[in-house]
Amino acid sequence: MPELPEVQTVVSNITPRVVGSRVRKVQLNRTDILTPAGINLPALLTGRTITNVARRAKRIVVTLDNANRFYIHLGMSGQLTLATKGSEIKKHTHLILHLANGNGLRDTIELRFRDPRRFGGVFWLGRDSADTGLGPEPLTLRPAALARALAHTRRPIKSALLDQTVIAGLGNIYADECLFLAGVHPLTPSNVLTPGQIGRLNRAIKQTLRRAIAARGSTLRDYVDADNKPGKYRSKHNVYGREGKPCTKCKSAITRIVLTGRSTCFCPHCQPQS
């Protein structure tokens, strides 16, 4: 899926083009993408104007003119795209919002949510905050807050970085890339990281995410931005997906292990077990 850089790319892409638009019509092709189950999304959205679109963690949070909110989660294979009316509707397109701009012009654009694996979905918030169950944003995280979040657990640092209640927005690609940049072994117990390691990790998280956002994210297979364009960051990966290949820094072979059921790639020389 889309992790923080990919979600940020989509949000940056669609925000200026949908804020101020009115929802003319809602086409909901399957209802099992909705949470809570049973809500009448078309009734809740039709006729409303979108006043804001923002990212929180990996959630795309949409605010309406009546202060109600919902968010879209892209799961592993989700895509949120802008399309012109009449363009091909791909298989697994579950929701289409037909938007009209504020000038009273007819249907100019469609916001389409497509998700083959259906690990994502549409989550209605009403007037609640989108923060439920989420830790701090990595891009503004302070070292002291990171230290606090890691001090109470012996889990491997890689597992902690994937836990959205600890830090919200990292996923399997960027957790590995951040640990490489910080020079930290993924199996290091979270609570034995030194203040120096925490500082380096905090800086590595920000640098990795900023660079990935600048490259419009990583595309492995499914991810595309709102204009169906893939991200360019994959070619810049130092470890993720590079098992057996030479480390970009020291030429040692990149190692792959399975941790919490996920591929974990690291350089055994640059990220020594401490």
Add this chain to the structure above:
DNA sequence: GTCCATGTTCTTTA
């Protein structure tokens, strides 16, 4: 046919 995949949540185990 097999294995693997950018995520989250529920269940089982220790």
Add this chain to the structure above:
DNA sequence: CTAAAGAACATGGA
């Protein structure tokens, strides 16, 4: 009790 590991979800590509 808690923490951590494992399974499940659904689809498709290699």
